[in-house]
Amino acid sequence: MRDRLLIANGQGFWGDSILGPVRLVREGPIDYLALDYLAEVTMSIMQKLKSRNPQAGYATDFVKLLDRILPEAHDKGIKIVANAGGVNPRACLGAVVDLARKKGCKGLKVGIIEGDDVLPRLDELLASGEPLRNMDDGRSLSTIRQRILSANVYIGAPAVAQCLAAGADIVIGGRITDPALVSGPLLFEFGWTTTDYDRLAAATIAGHIVECGAQCTGGNSTRWQSIGGWANIGYPIVDARPDGTFWITKHAGTGGVVDRSSIVHQLLYEMGDPRRYLGPDCTADFTSAIVTEDGTDRVKVSGVKGGPPTGTYKVSISWSNGHKAIGQLVVAGPDAVAKAKLCASIVFDRLALDGVTFADDQKTVELLGTGVCHAGIVAPCEPPEVVLRIGVKDPDQKKVDRFGMEIVPLVTSGPPGVTGFAGGRPKASEIVSYWPALLGKDKVATTVHVETV
Amino acid sequence: MARRKLSEFAEARSGDKGDGSNVGVFVRTQADYDLIRRVLTSERVKRHFAGICKGEVERYEAPNLLALNFILHDSLGGGGSESLRTDAQGKTHGMALLQMEIDVP
Numbered sequence: 236m237r238d239r240l241l242i243a244n245g246q247g248f249w250g251d252s253i254l255g256p257v258r259l260v261r262e263g264p265i266d267y268l269a270l271d272y273l274a275e276v277t278m279s280i281m282q283k284l285k286s287r288n289p290q291a292g293y294a295t296d297f298v299k300l301l302d303r304i305l306p307e308a309h310d311k312g313i314k315i316v317a318n319a320g321g322v323n324p325r326a327c328l329g330a331v332v333d334l335a336r337k338k339g340c341k342g343l344k345v346g347i348i349e350g351d352d353v354l355p356r357l358d359e360l361l362a363s364g365e366p367l368r369n370m371d372d373g374r375s376l377s378t379i380r381q382r383i384l385s386a387n388v389y390i391g392a393p394a395v396a397q398c399l400a401a402g403a404d405i406v407i408g409g410r411i412t413d414p415a416l417v418s419g420p421l422l423f424e425f426g427w428t429t430t431d432y433d434r435l436a437a438a439t440i441a442g443h444i445v446e447c448g449a450q451c452t453g454g455n456s457t458r459w460q461s462i463g464g465w466a467n468i469g470y471p472i473v474d475a476r477p478d479g480t481f482w483i484t485k486h487a488g489t490g491g492v493v494d495r496s497s498i499v500h501q502l503l504y505e506m507g508d509p510r511r512y513l514g515p516d517c518t519a520d521f522t523s524a525i526v527t528e529d530g531t532d533r534v535k536v537s538g539v540k541g542g543p544p545t546g547t548y549k550v551s552i553s554w555s556n557g558h559k560a561i562g563q564l565v566v567a568g569p570d571a572v573a574k575a576k577l578c579a580s581i582v583f584d585r586l587a588l589d590g591v592t593f594a595d596d597q598k599t600v601e602l603l604g605t606g607v608c609h610a611g612i613v614a615p616c617e618p619p620e621v622v623l624r625i626g627v628k629d630p631d632q633k634k635v636d637r638f639g640m641e642i643v644p645l646v647t648s649g650p651p652g653v654t655g656f657a658g659g660r661p662k663a664s665e666i667v668s669y670w671p672a673l674l675g676k677d678k679v680a681t682t683v684h685v686e687t688v
Numbered sequence: 689m690a691r692r693k694l695s696e697f698a699e700a701r702s703g704d705k706g707d708g709s710n711v712g713v714f715v716r717t718q719a720d721y722d723l724i725r726r727v728l729t730s731e732r733v734k735r736h737f738a739g740i741c742k743g744e745v746e747r748y749e750a751p752n753l754l755a756l757n758f759i760l761h762d763s764l765g766g767g768g769s770e771s772l773r774t775d776a777q778g779k780t781h782g783m784a785l786l787q788m789e790i791d792v793p
Contacts, residue, residue, distance in 0.1 A: 503712025599772035611739020
């Protein structure tokens with residue numbers, strides 16, 4: 236049994252810099268590389284891709300990354316855990332095995348976790364008495380049944396540990412929770428049991444801290460002016476011990492900072508009740524964590540307490556909820572604010588002349604540069620230029636597209652000084668809404684499958 | 689009484705929670721924590737965000753982190769991809785809270 240494990244996180248979301256994980260592998264020792272590719276809406280995009288092409292529906296960025304870090308990661312014995320499988324872990328497995336073969340990684344074992352995707356089982360689950368009500372407003376799933384795009388259970392550490400126990404060097408999952416990319420390897424390597432709630436809670440908190448990559452090493456910090464080395468900012472590494480104590484650090488020589496401030500920033504990110512952080516494997520008490528600086532770019536977290544999880548899994552369901560379009564143009568001064576307001580009213584008045592109207596809560600007009608993000612908090616000002624951002628949403632795609640046609644004409648038929656409209660007509664895009672629900676744990680079974688290159 | 693801006697001594701991070709945002713704010717000393725715990729009531733934060741937050745404000749304490757966590761319900765114009773707002777995820781709400789000026793003894 237190991238007495239220490241180094242788990243790095245190299246990807247905070249689909250679209251994060253590829254340099255993070257490449258440099259984690261190259262610039263210092265790590266045992267595991269965790270990679271998070273999923274957000275709520277990502278699954279619906281992947282489901283759509285899969286419906287058009289049965290070989291699609293996973294994070295192709297993951298394969299591009301492996302192309303950069305194999306065979307080096309394999310030669311160094313680094314294991315990789317990623318939720319890159321999206322709604323098609325099998326296809327992802329095929330692509331990774333093909334790539335690994337080309338790269339000469341003989342003997343590499345690639346595993347997948349399946350069972351989180353419950354889209355094909357929704358009717359069966361509803362019939363079995365699982366209402367899958369919306370956790371926020373209590374609505375019954377049957378009200379949107381025909382508009383559902385994806386449905387995935389958030390699965391936790393045991394499934395990851397099971398895949399590692401089956402010998403996988405690379406674990407590809409679908410909707411693995413972000414913290415389980417870290418707690419899964421710890422559960423497996425330290426031989427914990429699934430009732431070691433304090434340790435699982437510590438691992439969950441470790442996973443929470445690193446799940447957004449550089450957002451715990453100085454990224455998005457209030458103290459940005461005192462932070463250096465932005466271009467080569469270090470991505471985080473969990474240095475864990477079997478008793479649940481861990482340190483957060485980063486490779487020597489990298490930019491950014493790991494200190495109490497950078498860690499507390501991220502502990503608070505997307506936090507609800509800090510005493511009851513619910514996950515599939517345990518309930519973590521963030522108020523029990525003792526956070527102390529322990530050397531340069533090294534923070535110790537100890538004393539974490541946890542409790543048993545609930546009897547349900549959270550399910551992430553996405554559904555099609557109408558269309559929206561947003562356009563932007565630049566309005567230069569003098570009188571930029573007055574002219575931008577006039578532009579917005581011209582757009583909606585012209586649409587009304589053509590019989591197209593939108594309710595107030597279905598449209599937006601923002602004058603970027605005047606304090607939009609801090610409305611009512613910063614004093615209004617008269618900047619030399621503003622960006623007019625104007626948008627609508629509606630169940631009717633045709634109405635939304637009609638709106639998109641009335642923005643460019645402002646350049647020649649509105650007030651002077653309107654420019655910067657390079658993007659063409661904004662097109663209607665589908666609104667994919669999120670429907671969080673709960674599902675009895677007895678209704679979900681995950682399986683693992685491992686292939687050798 | 690003197691006036692201090694929160695940004696002079698506090699730090700913050702925010703993100704989305706459904707159709708609301710969470711704003712975590714923390715300080716470096718116990719004295720400052722006692723101060724923000726007294727001054728930053730849910731009502732005070734709700735008034736500060738009156739132009740942004742249309743729902744209730746909930747407050748949680750994390751004394752081990754010298755931190756308070758606020759949930760600003762209905763503050764994202766619908767949230768997720770339903771929102772038409774620029775800051776549909778409340779990413780800037782932390783910086784917005786730090787603009788608050790408070791009276792200090």
